[in-house]
Amino acid sequence: MLNTKEIRSYFPILNQEVNGHPLVYLDSGATSQKPIQVIEAIKKYYEFDNSNVHRGVHTLGNRATESYEGARERVREFINAKSTKEVIFTRGTTTGINTVAKSYGLANVKEGDEIVITYMEHHSNIIPWQQLAKETGATLKYIDLEEDGTLSLEKVRETITEKTKIVSVVYVSNVLGTMNPIKEITKIAHEHGAVMVVDGAQAAPHLKLDVQDLDCDFLAFSGHKMCGPTGIGVLYGKEALLDAMEPIEFGGEMIDFVGLQESTWKELPWKFEGGTPIIAGAIGLAAAIDFLEEIGLSEIEKHEHELAAYAMDKMSTIEGLTIYGPQDPSKRAGIVTFNLDEVHPHDVATVLDMNGIAIRAGHHCAQPLMKWLKATATARASFYVYNSEEDVDLLVAGLRTAKEYFGDVF
Numbered sequence: 001m002l003n004t005k006e007i008r009s010y011f012p013i014l015n016q017e018v019n020g021h022p023l024v025y026l027d028s029g030a031t032s033q034k035p036i037q038v039i040e041a042i043k044k045y046y047e048f049d050n051s052n053v054h055r056g057v058h059t060l061g062n063r064a065t066e067s068y069e070g071a072r073e074r075v076r077e078f079i080n081a082k083s084t085k086e087v088i089f090t091r092g093t094t095t096g097i098n099t100v101a102k103s104y105g106l107a108n109v110k111e112g113d114e115i116v117i118t119y120m121e122h123h124s125n126i127i128p129w130q131q132l133a134k135e136t137g138a139t140l141k142y143i144d145l146e147e148d149g150t151l152s153l154e155k156v157r158e159t160i161t162e163k164t165k166i167v168s169v170v171y172v173s174n175v176l177g178t179m180n181p182i183k184e185i186t187k188i189a190h191e192h193g194a195v196m197v198v199d200g201a202q203a204a205p206h207l208k209l210d211v212q213d214l215d216c217d218f219l220a221f222s223g224h225k226m227c228g229p230t231g232i233g234v235l236y237g238k239e240a241l242l243d244a245m246e247p248i249e250f251g252g253e254m255i256d257f258v259g260l261q262e263s264t265w266k267e268l269p270w271k272f273e274g275g276t277p278i279i280a281g282a283i284g285l286a287a288a289i290d291f292l293e294e295i296g297l298s299e300i301e302k303h304e305h306e307l308a309a310y311a312m313d314k315m316s317t318i319e320g321l322t323i324y325g326p327q328d329p330s331k332r333a334g335i336v337t338f339n340l341d342e343v344h345p346h347d348v349a350t351v352l353d354m355n356g357i358a359i360r361a362g363h364h365c366a367q368p369l370m371k372w373l374k375a376t377a378t379a380r381a382s383f384y385v386y387n388s389e390e391d392v393d394l395l396v397a398g399l400r401t402a403k404e405y406f407g408d409v410f
Contacts, residue, residue, distance in 0.1 A: 002295065002303045004388040010035040011359055011386055021356025024391045029174055029335055029382030030360050031224045033101055033207060034288075037345035038227055041287035042280050053279055054253065054270075065337075068279050070287035072269070078289045079219070080210040084244065085268035088235040089282050093201040094124040096220025096235035097168070099272065100197055101128035103245040104218075105166060107247050108195075112135030112250055114164040116194070118143045118180075119372045120173045123365045125199045129168060138165070143309075145372065148324040149176040155206050156185055164194040171219075175380065176325030177308065177335035179207075183214050190215070195241070205384070206304055206333050208297040223281060223345060226287035227385075233280030235272070242268055249274035300385055304334030307383045311336050311392045318399055324373055334383035337364075341401065343406045345379040351402040 008014050011033045016023050025033060045067065053068045058251035072084045081087055090096045105128075108113065108148035115129045119142050133140040143159045146152055151169075160167060167189040171182050186196040195217040203209065205226035211219055218241070223232040237245075247254055247265060252275035256264040263272040294299065309329035315321055326332045340348055345361035352359055360380045363370045370376060381395055 001306060002299060002385060007295070010037065012036060013038070013128055014386060018211065018356040018358070019354050024357040024394050026381040026387065026391065026395060027358045027381065028205075028225070028384035028387075029202065029364075029380060031230065031388065032227050032384055034229065034284075035227055035291050037228065037291050038284050038287045042174050042229060042284045045283050050118060054374060063278055064189060066379055067283050067286075068277060071282040074289050077237055078209065078293070079204075079234075080212050082212065082235055083239055085239050086211075086236055087268045088237065088242070088272045089233050089278055090220070090233040090272075091231055091278070092222040092317045093122075093199060093220045093223070093231035094233075096218075096233055096253050096256065097125055097199065097249055098128045099235055100218050100220075100237070101132045102248045104195070104241065105129075105132040105136065107245065109136045109138050113138040114141055114161060115139070116141045116160055116164050116167045116189075118169055119145050120149065120178060120366070120369050121168075121170055121200070122174055122177055122199060123367070124201075125168055125170060126368065127199075129166070132166075132248070139163075142368075143169075147382055148327060149173070149178050150331060151178070151180050151185070153181065153184055153188070156188055160188055160192050160194065164189070164192050168197035168199065170199040170201075171398040172206065172333045172335075173325070173368050173369075174202050174335070174346065175337050175369055177332035177337070178325055178334055179203075179331060182216065186215050187216075202333060205292070205300075206297075207301055217241055223285040223288060225252055226256045226285075226288055227291055229281050229284040232278045232285050234285075235302045239268065243273070244407060245269050245272075245275065250312070251275060253277055262377050269314070295385060303331075303385065304383055305329055305332075307389070307392065308334050309386060310389050311381065311395070314392055315399065318396065318403065320403065321399065324375075334387075335380060336382075337380040339375060339377045339378050340403055343402060345377045347406065348379045348399070348402050351405060352398045354392070354397070355401065357396075357398050393408045 049063040051064040053065040198219040200221035204221035219236040223229040254274040349361035
C-alpha cells in the first residue's frame with residue numbers, strides 16, 4: 001500500500017473537519033483533490049508569469065509560452081504520443097469527444113453507417129454520438145454487457161460490422177469500475193475499418209496510458225480527476241487524422257491568416273485551440289502529472305486494486321447491500337458502486353456526510369446504465385492516492401449507521 005499518511009499531507013483540503021468529523025473524501029471519481037504542488041504551480045504562474053501565449057515578444061509572454069508548451073510536452077510523455085502535434089488542450093473529456101464527433105464524425109459518417117458504443121458509457125460519450133447519428137442518418141448501436149458488467153470480445157465482434165465507422169468505449173467505467181480491454185477492442189475496430197475513440201476520464205488518473213501501444217485513434221481525458229485543476233483536458237488524436245480534420249471553434253489563437261472572405265488556420269495542434277488557451281490549467285496539469293509520476297502510476301493502480309478488494313470484502317458483510325460491477329477486484333479500478341436495501345442512495349450519502357464522509361449518489365451521468373442495472377440511482381465510493389483502509393472502515397461503519405437509522409424509521 002502507498003504511504004497515504006505522507007500523501008495526504010500534500011492535500012490542504014483534507015486537513016479539515018466536516019460536521020464535526022475528520023473529512024473522509026471518497027468522491028474522487030467526480031473530481032480529485034489538489035496537492036499543494038499543483039496549487040503552487042498555478043499560484044506561481046499568476047504571481048510571476050501571467051501573460052497571453054504565442055503573441056508577444058516580452059519576457060512574461062515568453063515565460064508563459066514556454067510553460068504552456070512545456071506542459072504539452074509533459075502530456076505527450078505521459079500518454080506516450082508520438083508528437084506534441086497530437087496533444088490538443090481542451091476544457092475536458094466532454095469537449096474532446098464532442099470535437100471528434102463534430103469534426104471527424106460529420107466529415108466521415110453518412111446515412112447507413114454505424115456508430116458503436118456500450119451501455120456503460122457516461123452521457124458525454126453517448127449524446128455526441130446520438131447527435132451525430134441524427135445529423136447523418138447513421139445508426140447508433142450498443143455492445144451489450146455481461147452479467148457482471150464487463151465486456152466480452154465475442155459480443156464486441158458481433159456488434160462491430162463493415163458498416164461501423166466509429167467505435168467509442170470508456171476505458172474505465174465511472175459506475176462499475178470495469179476496466180475494458182481497449183487494446184483488443186481497438187484491434188477489432190481497425191479490422192473493420194473503423195476508428196477507435198477512448199473515453200479516458202477515469203483511466204488517466206489511475207493507469208499508465210500508452211496511446212501507441214493501445215493504437216487508439218483518439219483518447220480524451222480531464223485534468224481535474226487526476227489532481228489537476230478544473231477546466232483543462234486533453235484530446236489525443238493520431239496526427240494524420242487530426243491534420244485532415246476541420247476546427248469546430250474559430251478565432252483567436254487558431255488563425256494563421258484572416259482575409260475579408262477567407263481565412264486559414266495554424267498547423268497542429270493550435271488549429272484546435274481557438275481563443276486564449278487554458279494557460280494556467282495546462283501548467284497545473286503538468287504539475288499534477290509530475291506529482292502522480294513521482295508516486296508511480298503502477299503503484300497507484302496496485303493501491304486502488306487493494307483498496308477496492310478490501311472495501312468489497314468489508315461491505316459484503318452488510319446485509320442488504322448490493323455491489324455492482326465485476327466481483328473480481330482485479331477487473332475493476334478503485335470504484336465501488338452499491339445500494340442499500342430500502343434506503344435511497346441520497347439518504348445514504350446524507351447520513352455519511354453527517355459523519356464527515358463524502359461519496360456520490362445519483363445516476364452518475366449514466367442513465368442508460370442505470371436502466372440496465374434496473375436501478376434509478378446508486379451510491380458510489382471512489383478511491384484515490386490519499387485514501388486508506390481506515391477510510392474504508394469509516395465508510396463501512398457509516399453504512400451500518402445508515403442501515404440502523406433507516407431501519408428504525410421504517
